[in-house]
Amino acid sequence: MTSILSKRWLLVFIVALLIVAPIVAPSTQVLLTLALAKSLAVLGVIVLLQAGQVSFGHALFFAIAAYGAAFLGRSMGGGEILLNLVLGVVAASAVALIVGLFIVRYRHIFFGMLNLAASMIFYSFLEKFYYITGGSDGLSVPRPTVLGMALERAEFEWILFYGALLLVLGALALTHRFLTSPLGQMMRAIKTNEVRLEYLGVSSRRVLLAGYVLSAALCGLGGALMATAQGIVTPEYAWWIRSGEFVFIAILGGAGSVNGALVGALAYEFVKNYAAAFAADIWQLVLGTVLLVVILFAPNGIVGLSQRLGNGRSEKEEAGQ
């Protein structure tokens, strides 16, 4: 019981911190909004990690939704934020359904590589078809209305930040629920024994496909949010390093835990930004070193670390969520 308490406390503490952050330190607001958007994508990656599968191409869904928001906003002369988000999720899910039908046949390295290839194809497409996609400069995303209201930047950003926070909390809760449902439990079963799953009368491919679409939908939500917050989309959204970043954050936060997505994304953005600001020449070096240290010394990520420090929880309990 204490363990659950400590986990809740970590989340409550972070959320409380987030709520006051834009008031106390206004310059962090946009940074935090972006971190929240990323944490949604990371949550998607974590869903797949439950099944022991790692995608090095989930930036694909992030980018599809982001470009979807850009096209929508441009064609509507501004657009509406709710439409942006809904369209992002729908577009990402639809593509995931099609790509997924092929990709869920593969596991492990092949799964990772095929996702990578899919995202690189989309990346190349974004770069190549300049007259549609704006090439490497990307497309600007006009500031959408919020429930029909056109807002100034400052107000818009406040709403975006708190809206993003609500979305993330909602997504965390939903994902948590999903993972306790039969499909969610079977996602985790794919990791340990697909043969048995088949012999329970369950198609592991379909289970994985369900998880794949969910993970893409989360990435899509994150991508649409990111595009709206940034005001611009570029092919970089689909670049493999970004996919790697999502996996990186998932591990940093703690891959076994959905809360890890939020914690990891915040920690990552913090490290990356301050590394870029104060060690402009070597920020990749700093980031790489942090990653190495996490994997070698805290393979359960920040959430796992906080639990270990908190009350000496044994590792096997963590594996059970």
Added chain:
Amino acid sequence: MNVQLFALAIVDGVSYAALVFLVAVGLTLIFGVLRVLNVAHGSFYAIGAYTTASVGGAIFAAGFSPWLAFPLMIVAAVLVGTLIGGPIEKFLLSRIYHLEDVLQILVTFAVFLILEDFQRLVWGVQPLFEATALNQLGTVTVFGITYTAYQLIFLPVVAVLVLVGLRLGLRRTLTGRLITAVTEDREAAITIGIDAEKVYLITFIVGASLAALGGALASATTSVVPGMGADMIVLSFAVVATAGLGQIEGAAITALMIGLGRSFAVYVWPEMQVLVPYLIMFGVLLVRPQGLFGGIEARKI
């Protein structure tokens, strides 16, 4: 498309394939033995190129024979493989073989990030170019088109030598046999006295040296710039996955397919050029999920 253009496309494709093969074969060798997909492989390629270009620039400026360019490439490749690849395997990778695939890949990803900055700190950001080796070999005219002998003849010959050398080395030498044995069954190899840790180290050094050799050879034809490793690694992944993980001959054939596909694309439909490797990969895996030459591992129940 007439016969002449067809022939030209083949010539162009082959010399490109040669370089891709050299890098991909190192990656597939390392995967075959260590079962680690090494994202940092692209860094060895880049560092090999930087080392060759910078050292070459210095010694030729000092008036040494331009023919030294060729031994220099080999020396640079082996040095990079040993001095950078060696410690990475010995002090880092050797500690993560028991971890999940994901974590292993992320460790190499971290190494890749670190090495990217390492390159910048050592060589700066200005493109380097050192074409002495290429200029030494002169040009060849085919169908009225001038080619450098380096790209037309030398690179493919090196690639074939490496392919044959690796094959014979793995089959005929004791070290090669030990590597093959460890690849097939690490534990069984230990029980007959093979020092698997050493084999891992040697394999990693050989694989990293091959990537560095690819970079060293490329440095004569291309500008050595920051970020060159990132592009190469994604391409090598595509080659390795298409060929089947750990397949050496497969990597050669896939590299050739990708090289030819790419050059034909330039002639026929330039927009498709960058998509060619991935389309080939999807096409192959759709028909053969385990890759062109890969075998299926069935679960024993």
Added chain:
Amino acid sequence: MLTLKDVTVRLGGVRILRNVDLKIEKSSTVALIGANGAGKTTTLRTIMGLTEMTGQIEFDGAVLSKVAPSRRPGLGIGYAAEDRRLFSGFTVEENIKMPGQVAGYSDADLAAKMERVYEILPELKEMAKRPAGAVSGGQGKMVALGRALVIGSKLIMLDEPFQGLAPALAHKYADALRKLRNRDREVTLIITESNPDLLRKFAERTLVIERGEIREARSHITTG
């Protein structure tokens, strides 16, 4: 010759061997029997250094548990795993020779060792040039025994050698073991088996492993 002191092995949180103390005399033939999963294989693997263990193992005057696993065969220990574990890309002969080559035997030495292998297992000579991946399961067990013989000058450990052998082949295998026994008196032999009856006549000493503990068999157990 071989001594296990307070050896404990855990796999995935489960104790497979519990505080095992064991002494095996030189030149003895020992049968280690027990049900599947009782820890027979783990015992042999622990001696080969393939598991994480606590405690100490001594062999021939040296602390074996401090020797790197890959250097243990060089001390004269041959091991044939239950599932053969041959290198399928090599021929039968290459498989058998390989431990000797790794140990750096001279050509003459290796030839002599091969002579011994073929003397004990003449049927291997016929299939010497065949790829190891192409021999049947039973023949593979023979090859694995041959491979253990090349390096195992002091100790040979065979994990369930009769498992899956057709009766005719099993008899040949048993003959080979008897030949080995008669030819090299000083070699110590440890054989695991789940069917206690099989080794009744063969072994001088029978150990029973149950729930990770090893004890002497009080008498030979029969089925039923």
Added chain:
Amino acid sequence: MSETVLLQAKDLEIRFGGVIAASGINIEIMEHKNLAIIGPNGAGKTTFLNMCTGYLKPHAGKIFFDGEDVTGIAPRKLVRKGVARAFQIPQLFTEHTVLENMLMAGAAQARNWAPLTRIDRIAQRGEMVHMLEMIKCAHLADRLVSELPEGQRKLIDIALALALKPRLLFMDEPTSGVASSEKFEVLEIISGALQESKVTAVFVEHDMGIVERFADEVAVWNRGQVLFRGAPDDILKHPDVIRDVIGEEL
């Protein structure tokens, strides 16, 4: 008891590489008659199970279940028709608890995929606990499978199959991981659970004592073929069976 043919194999044949692992297998499995399959290692017993449960597709021949041609259909489809399986090496979800394993079987049986409903609301939790009681494993409900010894895993493996409420259950060496002193006790437990669930069992077994006591019929396999079939008493005394299957001392 009725004499319904539950499963029928006709001229099954399969090869691996050039090796014939099954050739011309013909056998009928009667409902409510537990069948033991015996034979030396490599005789093709597991291969037969793999074909009957859809893991392998025979190169020739047909399999009928309850009169319907089920040759080569996927395991999960066969499961839904009522053919379940337990494995020689227990196939369990090692990172889940014992109860969670059972709940997954229950949810699979219920075929309810509500994505936001907790699994224990969908699976019949009470029923699953009862199944664990049947195999005397209720006290392990909250333990992680990876922590359990082989013997208990085998029981849970069987319980998972039973939770699917099959009509026919294949078991591959149900007692192979069990210490010889406990084999009978374990088989008693399994047999009780089978009877309560009214499931017909086909099991591969090496221990002739077990076969004698728990099988209604015995089929002898060798070199990919069914050599003999009959009542345990007759078969186990047959000299050929003793020579080729049960074996003599060396």
Added chain:
Amino acid sequence: MLKTILNTTTALAFLTTAAFAEETPAEVKIGITAFLSGPASVFGEPAKAAAEMIIADMNANGGIGGVPVSATFIDEGAGGEALLSEYRRLVESEGVDAMFASISSGNCTKIGPLAEDLKVLNIMWDCGTQTIFEENDFRYSFRTQANATPEMLSTLLYLLRTKPDFKTIAVVNQDYAWGRDSWAIFSAALQQLKPDAQVVAEFFPKFGSPDFSTEISRLQALRPDVILSTSWGGDLDTFVRQASQRGLTNTSTLVLPLGESSLERLGDALPAGHIVGARGDHYFLHPEKINDPAFVAFVDAFTEKTGDVPTYPVFHVSQALAALKGAYEKAIADNGGEWPSDEQVIDALEGLTFAGLGREVTIREDHQGVEDQLLGTTIRVDGYDFALLDNMMMFDGEPITTPVDQVSSEWLQTLTPAFIDSVPVDTFQHNN
């Protein structure tokens, strides 16, 4: 309710900044975004080095109106989010007075609206996309150099004046916005000024392509009179080297509008007789400045510090700094010698004329700078192990820059062949 709170907060924040603006500050803080990683750091690193030198020099001579200048750099290579959030941090938390952004046109496009929201002076010091001021009406952003339209138009004019009889042309550009846009401008102008020229091939190899062998084989088969490439950095180096290794430079004339930034690195790979541009009048042997001791001293000091001769980004950053200094000084003068408010500085920039290392630049009312364009033909000269420029032409910036309130793509359509000779030009030879 929420809206009211928000409005109040924003208003308060605004008031506080405004209140401090007119006291003489301890220093003028600027933030400069530049690529310090990635391939485009070939521009960012020299610019950073130059900015540091020029600022040190300015501070040694009284800074701006007696106030020293300090600069912070942001790496554009760290990605969009890092750039934007760091930009905001410098403005909102560090209280930076002016931002210089950026090298990438994409980043300029992102930052333009942000600067409007943050109400911070934003000098677009290097990016080239012509659309910035054609599609937006920014108050806070200014560009202190030319844009893609005059750069491409002057290149075409130079080509038409020096090689009027060419028949065929091919293009090999990097596949990203600059490569595409610059070709769109060039080809649109070509259509108008020399309608009979035939475009025989258009290649857009991917950005950062390591190998152009296949493109070169095709070009050898096609033998165009002219090959245009607006590539830069490693891409341009690789292309020119491979072209020269395989003799393509003997059969076709290369036209390299950004060639000046690669001259030194290319060494003897670029033979004589090819056309090179510099995105403005930027050349370390600037024909009008070659006898100016201050210019020569700077070039020498820069070469000493970095090991390379200065290239166009160095000139661009010098122009941005000169514009900033000029604007402050003008605003101080207008303000009766008192330290000006931010808004006064911004007002002063419109119509300002200033000079960096090159000729004078004037900011038009649409905030676009008007800058003259220098091009030349390569020549090999003893004493230099790389190509220099001969037959240099400096085109007057005004007539080749799209007029205020017009859009380049439409304006280019109005040109006629008579335009070629109407643009005033000064011609210089090497060694003057």
